[in-house]
Amino acid sequence: MTVLPGGQRVLHRLTLAVEVLGALTSRPVTAPVEVRREGSRRQLLAVGGGRFLLRARPGTGDRADLRITDATRQTVPRRLRIPLWAPAELEAADEVPPGPFVPAASRLLRVWLAPGTAGAPGPGFTAVRGRVARGDVPVRWPRIAARGPGGIVVGRTHGDERGEFLLPLTGPGALPPPVPSQLTVDLLVHARDLDEPSPDPLADLPLESVPRSSSPPLPADLDNPLLRGVSPPAGYVPSTAPVPTVDVAVGDLLLLPEPLQFTP
Incomplete structure (x- = not known):
């Protein structure tokens, strides 16, 4: 860009781009997700296709604590902390x-969301729907995996603040064809052994720290x-309760x- 006379300061420099993908498809989510910084009512600039932008401005700070939410429950929320350039x-x-250039890709946070209880994976998909509890009390934000034949994990998902989950199964494990x-x-x-719920429904959603990308x-x-979302967050432990085994009709x-x- 040529500016006469002299130069012009760039006022809308990209600090962080967030791309939200579905865990099943690895494509941009179609659910109406919102991305906000902790403590802010204003969401990041939505540019379509599950993409959001945080622009540099005074007071941006050296890190971003983000909440990715979906009021329709088609996806499960996440909280992420990432250092900023x-x-x-x-x-x-x-x-x-000129000094070193920081590519836009180094300012990109790509994150996958698990399907929520309202996020039907589509006809013909094999899935388990349920909830996690400790006695009669729902276990908030659990992580659930399905271990299939041969000890191979054939599905993973996240539960919500009510302990409810939708677990799609994506393969037959070690079984040879035909399915x-x-x-x-x-x-x-x-899961974690949590105290009583906070008035803020997302306060005990784990805050996962993401390292800043290289350049x-x-x-x-x-x-x-x-x-x-495959790795359990810090503080999560496997349940010591007996592991339930279920038979799932393929395509149902x-x-x-x-x-x-869940027993810690």
Whole structure:
């Protein structure tokens, strides 16, 4: 851009871009998700296709604590903390002589959301729907996995603040083709032993720390188990209760009659 006379300061420099993907499809979510910084009522600038922008401005700070939410429950919320590039680092390429340039991809946070209880995976999909409890009390924000034949994990998901979850099964485990009409899986639960709920319904949703990407970013900076929600957050432990085994009809939805019990 040529500006006469002299130069012009860039006022809308990108600090962080957030791309929200569905865990089943790895495509941008179609649910009406919102991305906000903690303590702010204003959401990040939505630009369509599950993408949001945080622009540099005074008071942006050196990190962003984000809440990704969906009032329709088609996806399960997440909270993420990510360090931000400092304004001086982003402006270095404009200096004379120019310093290092920070690519836009190094300012990208790509995150996957698990399907919520209202997020039907579609006809012909195999899934388990249920909830996690400790006695009669719902266990908030559990993580659930399905272990299929051969001890292979064939599905993972997140539960919500009511302990409710939708767990799609994505493979037959170690079974050779053809796919059977019924699949036997163990249901594994990870969770935390939490105190009484806070008035803020998302206050006890785990805050997962994401390292800042390299410049230029490495493949693992943009796609890793933490971002995909595969790794249990800090403080989560496996349930010591007996592991339930269920038979799921392939291509159907199994509704569990009783909650999965979590015992720390």
